Amino acid sequence: SELSELVGEAKLVFICNPNNPTGALISVDKIAELAQRLAKRAIVVVDEAYIEFCYQHSAAQLIKTNANIVVLRTLSKAFALAGLRTGFTLAQQDTLAPLRKVIAPYPVATVIADIA
Numbered sequence: 001s002e003l004s005e006l007v008g009e010a011k012l013v014f015i016c017n018p019n020n021p022t023g024a025l026i027s028v029d030k031i032a033e034l035a036q037r038l039a040k041r042a043i044v045v046v047d048e049a050y051i052e053f054c055y056q057h058s059a060a061q062l063i064k065t066n067a068n069i070v071v072l073r074t075l076s077k078a079f080a081l082a083g084l085r086t087g088f089t090l091a092q093q094d095t096l097a098p099l100r101k102v103i104a105p106y107p108v109a110t111v112i113a114d115i116a
Contacts (some may be wrong), residue, residue, distance in 0.1 A: 002029065003034045007042060018054050031059045043095070049074045049087075061088050067092045068103040071074045084112050 003026075012035070013085055018025045035044045046059040048071055060071045074087035086108055089096065 003030065003109045007034075007038060010036055010042055012043045012045060013038065014045045014047065016049070017059065018050050020050060023050075023054070025054060028057050028059055028062065029070070032062050032066065035062060035069050039066070039068055044068055045072060047072045049077050050066050052077065057115060065092055067095055070095060084115060 003013075015026060015031065017031070031044065031046060038044060044066075045067065048058055049061075051058050051073070058071065060070060060073075062069050063071065069091065071090040072087060074092065076085060076087065089099065
């Protein structure tokens with residue numbers, strides 16, 4: 001696909017979907033195709049900070065069948081929690097393992113976690 005040709009030798013591809021500030025969307029099918037072409041070669045990170053504002057489906061549904069997809073979500077945008085600056089990561093367990101090795105044991109303050 002056109003996207004996979006742009007990647008070159010990169011080990012990580014970052015997609016903001018929907019894009020900020022344009023709102024442009026990449027279809028779930030195109031993200032799936034990209035992930036499959038880059039399997040065992042690159043991680044595809046999909047930032048879905050604004051996914052609640054559009055009718056498109058989340059790339060989270062692709063995680064079950066694509067070990068190289070990581071989806072980032074936030075509670076800051078759609079849930080009026082901008083001051084809390086909290087969110088979460090979705091991916092297969094093995095894909096998240098390296099992140100778990102370096103993340104702080106309590107990366108979110110208790111008060112923020114309770115509100116979220």
